Each structure stands twice: as C-alpha cells, then as structure tokens.
Amino acid sequence: MALDMRTVNELLAGSVGGAAQVLVGQPLDTIKTRAQIAPKGMFNGPMDILKQTLRNEGFFGLYKGMASPLIGIAGVNSLLFAAYGASKRIISPFPQLSLKEIAAAGAMAGAANAILASPVEMFKVRMQGQYGAKDDKRLRAVAREMWKEWGFRKGIMRGYWVTVAREIPAYAGFYTAFEFSKRKFSRKYGSNLPVWALLASGSTGGISYWLSCYPLDVVKSRVQLRNTPPTGTPIQYIAHELRTIVAESGFAGLFKGLSPSLLRSIPAAASTFAAFELTREYLEKVTGV
Template sequence: MSSHSTQATINELIAGSIGGAAQVLVGQPMDTIKTRAQTASSPMDILAQTMRKEGFFALYKGMLSPLIGIAGVNSLLFAAYGSSKRLISPYPQLSLKEIAAAGAMAGAANTILSSPVEMFKVRMQAQYGAPTDKRLKVVVRDMWRDWGFRQGIMRGFWVTLAREIPAYAGYANFSHISIIGFEFSKRTFAKKYGDDIPVWALLASGSMGGIAYWLACYPLDVVKSRVQLRAEPPQGSPIQYIIRELRAVVVEAGSIPAAGSTFAAFELARGYLFKTTGV
C-alpha cells in the first residue's frame, strides 16, 4: 500500500471516530425510544413513560456501549468504505453503482464490531430503571458466562449483517440508500457550492442518507433488537428466525438527525485532515 493510501486510511479512521461520536451524542435519545418501541408500545407513549419515571437522562441509557465502541465501529466503516472504493476503481469519482458495491463491502466489514456494540446497547436500553437494573460490565459478564462468545457476545450477528449490507449499498428495490443517498445529495450540493459545501448542506445530505438507510433496514433492525433482547438465543437457522420475527413485528419509525451529524462530522473532520496532511 502506498504512503498516500495509508495516510488516506488513517484520515478516514480519525474522521470516522469523530463522526461516530457525533452520531451517539445526537442520536442516542431517539435510539433509546426506537429500541423500546420495537419491543413494547408506541414511541410517544415510551417517551412519556421514560421522562415521567426515569427522567431526561434515561434517554441516554445504553450510551456507554456505543460511545466506547463507536470509534472502532465507525472507523472500520469509513476506512473499509474508503479502501473498498480504491479497490473497485483507481479513479476518485465513482459511479453510484460502484459506490453501492463499496458500501456493501463496508457494511459487511462493519458488522464485525457493530454487532456486539448493538447487542449490549439494546440490552441496556431495555432496562426501565428498576432496582435490579444491571451495569454494562455486568451485562457483558453475564452474557459471556451464560452463553459464551457466539450465542452471547455476538448474538444477532447474522441479522445485523443482513441489515448492514443492503442499508449501506443497494439491493432489490433499495437503489439509492445510506452512503449512496448521502453521496447523491452531497454531489447535488457540490454542483452549486463546489468544494466549499456549507455545514447545513452536509447535515442535509447526511439526513438524506439516514432516511434512505432506515427505509431499507428498519424491519431487520426490529428483528435484531428482538433477537438480542430474548432471554435465550434464537432457534433454527438465521433465515428461519428472521422470517419468524418479521411475521411478529410492526414497523414503527426511524432515526434521521443522527445520520446527518455522523456524515457532517466525518466530512468536516476529513476536510480538516486533508488541509493538514494533503491527503
């Protein structure tokens, strides 16, 4: 690998970490509501109950898991995405189909770290402030002790993989999603503003990516949460239990502003690093 490619990967790792932290800080309250709504009642009812019984900061329950892991998760995602783009084409301006392929590769790689981070976040969010609620380290310890690595720490891996690949690329009816939605929107703004795209435009582009991401993957996200929250591991093959869970769920809503902050923070950080390192 050339020194130029190495520096580009390092920049993407750093920018991805910053984007990931922005995602957690902005999106955690909505993510908590989403997770609880997927396994209980309506989002507004969940919000009212959470605020009344546990207070505002309960909306940030489960934040420690993604905050600890987000640097690795988003660094891996954006670094894999950048490396995949360079692997697919030596030219910087890829077509949307090539971006779809790079996004699929990045989504698959991202599952390695995002699956356990998501699993522990979901289990923390499902605790409603009872005296028996567990700290994150206790949840990790119990899952490892009772179920081991595959059925405990990595529970929900196959559902997460099935969610991430189409969400970051484009399969079947989802032709412009997540990274593609972001790139499409960003390129539209670039035609007007050139290289100096304003922050609000980056946020809007990220939000477009977020809308498309959740349109594509929300049903599987519901399945993932239900699988990861069960007292025991799912039975049968991944396809069997995914289909079984899909039959039992009703799609509620998604999370959009967090995606806007992720991509905007990533682009701003990468722009600063480009000016500093020249790569």
C-alpha cells in the same frame, strides 16, 4: 504510504463522526428500540415511551445504553468509513464512482461494519430493554452475564448474521443517497460545500438507511434482547422472527418505531457526516493526503 495515510485519516474522522452521532441521536434511539422490544401494551406509541421514560427514569433514562455505543462507536464508525474508502478503491481506481458503484462500496462497508456493530448493538439493546426497575443491571453486569451464560458467539455476538443482513442494504442506501445529494449541491456550490449542505446530505443518507433495512432492525433488536439465542440457520431464524412479528402485530409490526428512527436520522446522520467530512478535510490539509 499514501493509501495507508488516507485510511488513518478515515479512521480518525470516523471516530469523531461516531461520537457526534451518539450524542445527538441516543434519546430517539432509545425510544425506537423500546418501541420494537417492549411487551405488548406497555406503551401507547413513541410519545408515550418518551413520557413514561422521563417520568420513571428522568432525562438521562433517554441515554440508557449510551455507554456501549459511545465506547464502541469510535471503532464501529472508524471501521465503517475506512472500509467504505477501501471498498471504493477496490471497485474503481478513479475517485468519481457511479452511484451503482457507490451502492456496492456501501454494501461492502456495511458487511465489514457488522463485525463491531453487532456486539455494540447487542449491549445497547439489552440496556435499553430495562425500564428503571431497582434490579436494572449496569453495562458491566450485562456483559459478564452474556459471556458467562452464552460465551462469545451466542452471547457477545448474538444477532451477528441479522446485523450483517441489516447493514448491507442499509449502507448501500445510506451512501448512495448521501453521494447523490452531495453531488447535487456540488453542482451549485463547487467542491467546498457549506456545512448546511453536508448536514442536508447526511440527513438524506440517514433517512435512506432506515427505509432500506427497517424490518431487519426490528428482528435484530428482538433477537438480541431474547433470553436465549436463536436456533437454526440465520435464514431460518430471521424468517421465523419476521413471521412471528407479523402474526403478533400485523405487517405494521415490521415498522414499529420507524417514526423516531426517521426523526433521529436527520440530526444524527447529519452531525455524523458533517463531523466526518470536516475532520477528514482538516486531516487532509495536515497530512497532505
């Protein structure tokens, strides 16, 4: 029963953390995604994306595609944090894992997280890939179109395997950096860390997340936006997309949009982990586990 209640606490706290992440990070995520997927020459860097988006679509253009992650992020983050907690318990019965064990648990959680993250990301990317034209589609129309034309696997779950490939190293790096920072702060402040220490630890984890996986995120966005699904095995289409990006934009193309991603990771990851940890601590007091 204690194990079940811990998982419930992690699910609920993950939902709160996920909502905080979307509300704080969506504008910079829109800039990041458009830097990855916009036709060549459309924008001249992240600041130009910001200016054109505000000019052509208004402030809420930066929140385009938010409905998908806001609706889905509760499930995504709930699954992520619950899978991470379960993975830690599978790896070791002891609460204090080594950083290598933390990385393994994070990788396992990332693989599980991709099940829900893939369709949420696909809808978000396709909404962000619209630039304020009169024929821009609403989320409902995009979902109906993808389902009607391509079905579940090639439509709704498009980019699933590259999402798996992204999430495994991303969350291994994410949780390792977060735990490392958190433990450093704990040596000075004890187990009850101040909120700013949780924010700082979350920011460190967020930066590590993107540095661990960014080229695969570029591939994922391109695959999910394309009019037709990828062909071949996942390894083949991921390798093909990486070669195509390098041929089009050089090695730097693999990191297009990285700067807004890193900027986004600081407040988004910080708010996610702070909200998660504070909610979980509250639930632990209420439930006793």
